Amino acid sequence: MARAIASRRSFLGHSYNLVGVVASLVILAWTLVAIFAPTIIPHPIGDIVDDDYFGPMRQGLWLGSDYLGRDMLSRVLMGARYTVGISLAAVSIACFSGVVLGMLAAVTGGWFDTCLSRFLDAMNSIPSKLFGLVVVAAVGSSIPVLILTLAVIYIPGAYRFARALAVNINTMDFMTVARVRGESTAYLIGSEILPNIIRPVLADFGLRFVFIVLLLSGLSFLGLGLQPPLADWGALVRENIGGLPFAAPAVVVPSLAIASLTISVNLLIDNLPQKIRDRDA
Amino acid sequence: MKSGVLNLVVKRLGIAVVTLLIVLFAVFFATSMLPGDTASILLGQAATPEAVAGLREAMHLNDPAILRFLRWLFGLLHGDLGTSYANDMPVAALIGGRLVNTMKLAGITTLISVPLALTLGITAAMLRGSLYDRAVTVLSIGVISVPEFMVATLAVLLFAVYLKWLPALSSVNEAHSLTDLVRIYAMPVITLTFVISAQMIRMTRAAVIETLSTPYVEMALLKGASRSRMVLRHALPNALGPIVNAVALSLSYLVGGVIIVETIFNYPGIAKLMVDAVATRDLPLIQSCAMIFCLGYLLLITAADIVAIMSNPRLR
Numbered sequence: 001m002a003r004a005i006a007s008r009r010s011f012l013g014h015s016y017n018l019v020g021v022v023a024s025l026v027i028l029a030w031t032l033v034a035i036f037a038p039t040i041i042p043h044p045i046g047d048i049v050d051d052d053y054f055g056p057m058r059q060g061l062w063l064g065s066d067y068l069g070r071d072m073l074s075r076v077l078m079g080a081r082y083t084v085g086i087s088l089a090a091v092s093i094a095c096f097s098g099v100v101l102g103m104l105a106a107v108t109g110g111w112f113d114t115c116l117s118r119f120l121d122a123m124n125s126i127p128s129k130l131f132g133l134v135v136v137a138a139v140g141s142s143i144p145v146l147i148l149t150l151a152v153i154y155i156p157g158a159y160r161f162a163r164a165l166a167v168n169i170n171t172m173d174f175m176t177v178a179r180v181r182g183e184s185t186a187y188l189i190g191s192e193i194l195p196n197i198i199r200p201v202l203a204d205f206g207l208r209f210v211f212i213v214l215l216l217s218g219l220s221f222l223g224l225g226l227q228p229p230l231a232d233w234g235a236l237v238r239e240n241i242g243g244l245p246f247a248a249p250a251v252v253v254p255s256l257a258i259a260s261l262t263i264s265v266n267l268l269i270d271n272l273p274q275k276i277r278d279r280d281a
Numbered sequence: 282m283k284s285g286v287l288n289l290v291v292k293r294l295g296i297a298v299v300t301l302l303i304v305l306f307a308v309f310f311a312t313s314m315l316p317g318d319t320a321s322i323l324l325g326q327a328a329t330p331e332a333v334a335g336l337r338e339a340m341h342l343n344d345p346a347i348l349r350f351l352r353w354l355f356g357l358l359h360g361d362l363g364t365s366y367a368n369d370m371p372v373a374a375l376i377g378g379r380l381v382n383t384m385k386l387a388g389i390t391t392l393i394s395v396p397l398a399l400t401l402g403i404t405a406a407m408l409r410g411s412l413y414d415r416a417v418t419v420l421s422i423g424v425i426s427v428p429e430f431m432v433a434t435l436a437v438l439l440f441a442v443y444l445k446w447l448p449a450l451s452s453v454n455e456a457h458s459l460t461d462l463v464r465i466y467a468m469p470v471i472t473l474t475f476v477i478s479a480q481m482i483r484m485t486r487a488a489v490i491e492t493l494s495t496p497y498v499e500m501a502l503l504k505g506a507s508r509s510r511m512v513l514r515h516a517l518p519n520a521l522g523p524i525v526n527a528v529a530l531s532l533s534y535l536v537g538g539v540i541i542v543e544t545i546f547n548y549p550g551i552a553k554l555m556v557d558a559v560a561t562r563d564l565p566l567i568q569s570c571a572m573i574f575c576l577g578y579l580l581l582i583t584a585a586d587i588v589a590i591m592s593n594p595r596l597r
Binding site: 127129130263266 | 299304422425426427533536541544556559574
């Protein structure tokens with residue numbers, strides 16, 4: 001769809017189109033912000049710099065002020081750190097565990113495969129928000145708990161995806177040859193299967209990252225995510241929701257930040273070269 | 282060949298029952314991990330150690346977890362959901378009315394979103410590549426890419442703040458006339474419809490486009506059938522299975538959506554009850570609500586799988 005309008009250009013051997021390039025620039029920008037946030041924020045995030053609350057955008061306070069008169073720009077920049085950081089940590093754990101288990105199940109087969117698949121399918125039948133709600137109720141909310149919870153919620157999906165891919169590779173002749181050679185399971189999954197499924201797995205990584213950002217924001221919005229004084233983008237929307245009736249930048253900007261990140265990742269994946277995106281590449 | 286389908290369906294139902302047991306087990310243990318001793322929370326700070334020990338004994342809290350799980354399960358089978366810690370009422374009584382409210386919300390949303398999404402999805406597939414198709418696709422990607430609370434926030438901003446058509450909060454008890462009713466349900470239903478429809482439109486569109494690329498549809502094109510006849514008479518009957526599957530799957534998103542929407546609009550449904558129960562750490566209430574949600578979710582995804590099995594002509 002977007003591909004038809006956008007011009008194609010070549011970079012590193014793959015051709016990318018304009019939408020994909022813009023999307024990756026947005027992602028890169030948020031990543032840089034997440035890394036350098038503490039050094040580039042104009043005011044400390046806790047300082048009250050405005051006499052008025054829900055102040056408008058003006059010189060010095062580029063994004064206005066929040067419900068306590070704190071600088072919104074600094075809070076959004078620091079929020080990027082939490083939203084991107086926590087989601088990235090969670091998606092890395094989820095995809096790593098899911099993919100390793102999935103390849104292992106495909107190669108081993110038998111009861112190991114059956115039990116693991118049945119168990120993870122059952123885990124998949126718990127609605128994600130509900131799971132988050134119950135865990136946060138049980139052990140309280142902190143950054144490590146959030147990362148682990150989000151990771152656990154998305155392991156079954158990553159497992160299912162990787163297993164489906166690995167099962168196909170497992171039937172190839174070179175796998176039989178490797179088995180006959182007497183290679184270890186670690187070699188089989190690391191050197192024979194992984195290189196053949198890595199590209200669709202990376203695309204899946206991106207999609208799962210979006211799901212996690214959305215879930216994290218949702219939990220924070222319910223007040224179950226990061227606890228004050230820390231605030232990710234979802235929490236920023238929650239604490240400034242009082243500014244909604246007069247469309248204060250304090251509530252609009254964090255919402256836009258979430259949308260720009262998730263839409264960019266989705267667009268980037270949609271516009272990846274066919275070769276990378278397709279399951280049977 | 283009929284028995285083949287029956288076998289698969291029975292097998293799928295068996296898996297659903299096993300899954301339900303595992304899920305119940307998980308819910309029970311997650312809530313058992315709640316910090317703090319239930320007996321001392323119930324009795325307050327002034328309680329003597331003897332009183333706490335007595336209550337623990339009376340509530341069977343000293344029994345092994347597996348025994349408590351079995352007792353809880355046994356109670357569930359008899360319709361006994363336990364007693365709420367927070368206000369000492371039977372959980373069933375607390376849930377009853379709330380569940381009806383949530384079912385109403387979900388029902389109305391389904392009635393609106395299913396026809397809407399199917400129409401948009403199928404027409405977008407028919408007019409593939411047109412401006413209309415692009416608009417529908419971009420809009421549905423947009424809605425999928427943002428959290429539910431943002432859709433809700435935008436809806437409030439538009440309908441309650443700028444247009445002043447609807448109230449921002451819901452209160453079911455104040456409904457006296459039809460207009461009241463519409464005003465109360467409008468906002469939550471609009472938000473949920475957006476969230477559910479976006480998924481459904483994408484899946485429906487994909488299902489129809491896939492059938493449109495099959496050889497027999499090409500055949501219909503070659504024999505000179507009109508575009509609408511090609512889609513409605515040749516492609517649609519075969520895409521029906523995947524579409525019903527997509528509808529059931531999308532409706533399972535209601536479970537997550539309803540949690541956010543009820544909280545934002547202060548709608549007195551079961552999800553709001555559960556979020557409040559999490560705040561007060563009311564164990565039996567959380568367990569029962571979580572169970573109801575998992576049950577609903579499981580029913581929908583099982584239904585989706587069974588439809589997929591039944592609609593596969595190779596198995597009939």
